[in-house]
Amino acid sequence: MKNSSAIRVALNGTVASLIFASSAAYAASVPAGTLIENTATASFDTGGPTQSINSNTVTIRVDELLDVAVASKDASAITISGSAVLSFTVTNTGNGPEAFVLTADPAVAGNGFNSTVDSLAIDTNNNGVYDAGIDTLVANGGNSPLINPDTPLTVFVLVSSPGAADGSTSQVNLLAQAVTGTGAPGTVFPGAGEGGGAAVVGNSGADDAARGSLISSAVSVSLVKTATVSDPFGGSQPVPGARIRFQIVANATGSGSINNLKISDAIPASTTYVANSLTLDSTPLTDLADSDAGVASAAGVVVTLGTTSAGATRTVTFDVKVN
Amino acid sequence: MLLVRFHIFSLACSLALASAPAFAQEPIELKGDVKVVRIAEQGGKRVETYAEPTQVVPGDRLKFTTSYRNGSGQAVQNFVITNPLPKAVVLTEVGNFEVSVDGGKSFGKLASRTVAIPEGGTRAATVADVEQVRWTVASIAPGASGSVTYFASVR
Numbered sequence: 001m002k003n004s005s006a007i008r009v010a011l012n013g014t015v016a017s018l019i020f021a022s023s024a025a026y027a028a029s030v031p032a033g034t035l036i037e038n039t040a041t042a043s044f045d046t047g048g049p050t051q052s053i054n055s056n057t058v059t060i061r062v063d064e065l066l067d068v069a070v071a072s073k074d075a076s077a078i079t080i081s082g083s084a085v086l087s088f089t090v091t092n093t094g095n096g097p098e099a100f101v102l103t104a105d106p107a108v109a110g111n112g113f114n115s116t117v118d119s120l121a122i123d124t125n126n127n128g129v130y131d132a133g134i135d136t137l138v139a140n141g142g143n144s145p146l147i148n149p150d151t152p153l154t155v156f157v158l159v160s161s162p163g164a165a166d167g168s169t170s171q172v173n174l175l176a177q178a179v180t181g182t183g184a185p186g187t188v189f190p191g192a193g194e195g196g197g198a199a200v201v202g203n204s205g206a207d208d209a210a211r212g213s214l215i216s217s218a219v220s221v222s223l224v225k226t227a228t229v230s231d232p233f234g235g236s237q238p239v240p241g242a243r244i245r246f247q248i249v250a251n252a253t254g255s256g257s258i259n260n261l262k263i264s265d266a267i268p269a270s271t272t273y274v275a276n277s278l279t280l281d282s283t284p285l286t287d288l289a290d291s292d293a294g295v296a297s298a299a300g301v302v303v304t305l306g307t308t309s310a311g312a313t314r315t316v317t318f319d320v321k322v323n
Numbered sequence: 324m325l326l327v328r329f330h331i332f333s334l335a336c337s338l339a340l341a342s343a344p345a346f347a348q349e350p351i352e353l354k355g356d357v358k359v360v361r362i363a364e365q366g367g368k369r370v371e372t373y374a375e376p377t378q379v380v381p382g383d384r385l386k387f388t389t390s391y392r393n394g395s396g397q398a399v400q401n402f403v404i405t406n407p408l409p410k411a412v413v414l415t416e417v418g419n420f421e422v423s424v425d426g427g428k429s430f431g432k433l434a435s436r437t438v439a440i441p442e443g444g445t446r447a448a449t450v451a452d453v454e455q456v457r458w459t460v461a462s463i464a465p466g467a468s469g470s471v472t473y474f475a476s477v478r
């Protein structure tokens with residue numbers, strides 16, 4: 001729609017041309033099917049009273065322009081661990097109601113990982129947020145509802161993660177193509193326009209695409225176990241009667257948090273758990289199953305850490321005696 | 324008066340160039356025509372051509388032409404052609420005509436026109452404010468003809 005960029009000189013040479021990009025200056029285009037009627041009137045004297053005449057009226061019907069703009073609504077990359085929702089706007093920048101074929105492609109060059117497109121959804125209740133069970137699902141490659149000119153429609157792309165490494169990024173491309181047809185600007189579909197006129201492909205090619213970004217969020221937990229032996233003679237030999245302190249360091253790395261983290265360890269054979277020796281982050285825990293996080297018995301120890309954020313380090317120690 | 328003389332001059336020029344439109348035998352005739360402006364490549368250059376408006380979409384530029392002919396045996400004086408712009412189009416450039424931005428109450432060159440703004444006061448009018456265009460031909464000799472033109476794009 002950005003035609004007429006050529007410089008023209010108006011008939012009146014004293015005035016520079018005032019050409020500007022035509023339709024971009026207006027919020028809304030004339031609807032397809034509108035009739036443009038032009039009539040001129042002339043008044044004149046031939047010696048008597050002033051007379052006037054009308055010209056014939058020339059009439060043009062405005063055809064349908066097929067144009068669309070797609071944009072990502074997400075201000076930044078959407079964090080994905082299991083699944084995520086990408087938001088886009090699809091705006092009919094043409095001048096007639098039109099439906100668009102919506103296709104989400106999760107395989108974009110440069111992706112660190114490719115997500116899986118589970119479905120598309122239309123923001124049926126128009127609140128800008130995906131509401132499962134309320135917003136209408138559309139299969140990938142399916143049609144949008146009819147979109148009125150200059151009315152943005154929010155489209156959600158529901159994706160799930162393959163379990164990518166933390167911080168890995170991915171893009172998903174959403175393509176919208178006019179159902180009536182696409183092609184080079186100026187391509188004409190006779191009789192296919194709103195109101196029975198032609199449909200004409202606009203500058204967008206009657207299709208447009210935009211990308212939404214994902215960043216994978218994953219937490220991994222490393223456990224490092226060390227043992228320190230103190231024998232009854234002041235040395236560090238694992239002789240009978242020696243005390244062994246086991247230390248387990250749990251380190252959560254990545255981003256986000258992990259749920260239901262529980263550290264358990266069995267008491268090694270030929271050793272005996274030293275009652276009430278269990279600690280978490282240097283704080284003693286009772287052996288009983290009670291309000292604190294730890295439980296210990298002759299069989300082993302269990303420390304329930306629950307939800308643990310990335311970056312956290314928890315240290316568990318317990319002592320055994322060599323039999 | 325300077326303004327009027329200017330119009331006489333420019334219309335006299337276009338008189339010589341205008342192809343003779345076919346008119347019915349009315350004493351004074353006024354005939355409207357519209358073409359759509361297309362940009363074509365000719366010899367590596369972009370040139371404007373004027374096509375029949377069989378397909379018109381928003382953004383297209385239209386050439387509205389009104390031809391006149393004095394078929395009477397006497398001179399016509401103070402020939403004033405007034406053309407309200409259809410609401411679906413917007414003037415794209417000024418020309419050898421006066422404009423009205425107040426529904427036809429007053430006319431003048433675009434540069435002399437102002438429009439009220441909601442905050443109070445006025446601003447200079449732009450082509451988008453033009454509602455009517457008007458040409459004045461001081462005199463048309465018997466048998467003489469000519470045409471006037473404005474360009475507008477589909478909103």
